[in-house]
Amino acid sequence: MNWFVFRQHRKQFLIVGILLIAFAALIVPTGNHFWHTYQQTLASCKQNPATPNCSDLSSSLFQTSTDQMLLHFVPAAIVLLPLLFGIFWGAPLLANEYGEGTNKLAWTQGVSRRKWLTTKLAWILVATAVFMGAFATLTTWWAKTPNILNMDRFASEASFDSQGIVPVAYGLFAVAFGIAFGAWFRKTMVAVGVVFGLFIAVALIAVPNFVRPHYAAPITVTAPMGPGILDSKIPTGAWVIERNIVDKNGKAFNSFNLENMPPQCQKIIQASRVGTTGKGVAVKAGPGDPIDACLNNAGYHQTAKYQPSYRYWDFQRIEAGMYLALTAIAIGATYWLVLKRDA
């Protein structure tokens, strides 16, 4: 049975193996380049702290278009990689057998349907985990420089989603649902379409925006109106989930405009002909800003909710666990579909 499953899927394994080698060939030299450049710059900045740019390395290092492209492309590629596993490994695994009628050939050999399915699933799931694990390990190692420079690996979707253990869980999720949809619809193209839509909806939209922020109760900080006061209360590396300006009645404004201000503060702005834009902090900076002073007097303050950086690995584990549970559901459904339904 093992020989047979390997023989059937060896081309797929080979293609992904080649992709992995190509990826490593890109990741290892550029990762080294990032790290060494960063270390050298750091060392020279220590000797010469007056050098311009030393105050803010993240906006001075790796600004060439190639480096910028790499820094965006690699995490994005890893985020989308599970989709490829779902489409090219998961969806056709059973749908092709049903479509070609070869399930009837396989199921009338001297092997039970359950054993046939178990062997096939084991190979594909283990291979997915191993390959996704290799891709994620390379990416996590490669991303240590941008993580340090941006002082973040938590807040941005592409960095949380492309590093650590979650990519492995995404891969298993995509492959398992591809398999289950294939067994359900029995048509590869239908399964491909459905798993594509599901992955986009769940892994790229719903979970990062609506589910992940709630794995643990966020920490709330409050500060009077004024530039930089709130930010100074949020530790580095934290994932800020929301910022609000709150009036004296406790009403929160996610976006704060002129008309949200009390009349006396609006007058100051109209007098100085300075508009306010967007959220939060008043435009005209500087200590003792008359608008901030006015808002503080009127009982306004600002709040932020964040997940601190020390929760990073907890969040990775919770999210991976959630996707593994979904994977288990898809696998259970696959067993049911294959064993209980007619050929």
Add this chain to the structure above:
Amino acid sequence: MGAAAIQTKGLGKRYGSFWALENCDISVPEGSVSALVGPNGAGKSTLLKILVGLSKASTGESSVLKRAPVQHEDFLSDIGYLAQEIPLYKNLNAAEHITMGQHLNKRFDEQHMTERLKELKIPLDRPVGKLSGGMRAQVALALALAKKPKLLLLDEPVAALDPLARHDFLSSLAQAVADGGLTVVMSSHLLADLERVSDHVIVLASGQTQLCDDIETVLHEHKLLVGPRAESKDLAESVQIIHETHTAKQSTLLVRLSKSAKVPNGWQQHEPNIEEIILAYMGQAQEGDAR
């Protein structure tokens, strides 16, 4: 011929509100080669799939090699099955199919299969997707036979083949039967194919069994009677009329007579061939549908 290799009672399969197979009672003796005939949509494929455990019956019982057909290794080892579309793994060559057979079966005669395919001049190293339809059918048959099954179920295996390939396929099958120890059920809607190899016939039409007996008995008990139309009504009371055609004065009846029954005076008696008998049974089922 000894015990029954296949025995079904009241077997039925429903898809939604449609009964693809209903009240199917058949008995296939061990060592026989049964022709399972019927028009398209008669339930032949459904019946074979139930017998091999690929489908579950909605009602009724079936015993195949004295077991209930289930997806169990011991059961599957004794059964060879060839589905209608003759499925094979297109990217795998014949030699790899042989290796597959070795890996997926406890008992598999790879040597015999290799020799047989070489005899038939089928290239072992070419992906089977690139072989002709006739060659693919031969590979699939050899694969099913290499399991050394006690029962071989073939679902319209020659339907898609050209006459020469059909002849070669049936020759291979006849050879396997001659080697002994094999019960075969082969479905087809082409009567001529089955006559060559089979000794037992099952007629399935409108999802129901119309006839299930060995061909010799069937031939012996069926007569074509030609006589005055006026008397045909009376005759219906004493014999089983399968099919009747009438002209103004004359009636032609295909009837089943028990051994003791006598042909009444004034009726001419002819021996119908198996094809005529089978067609009569299919016609009867169709008339039943129309009513």
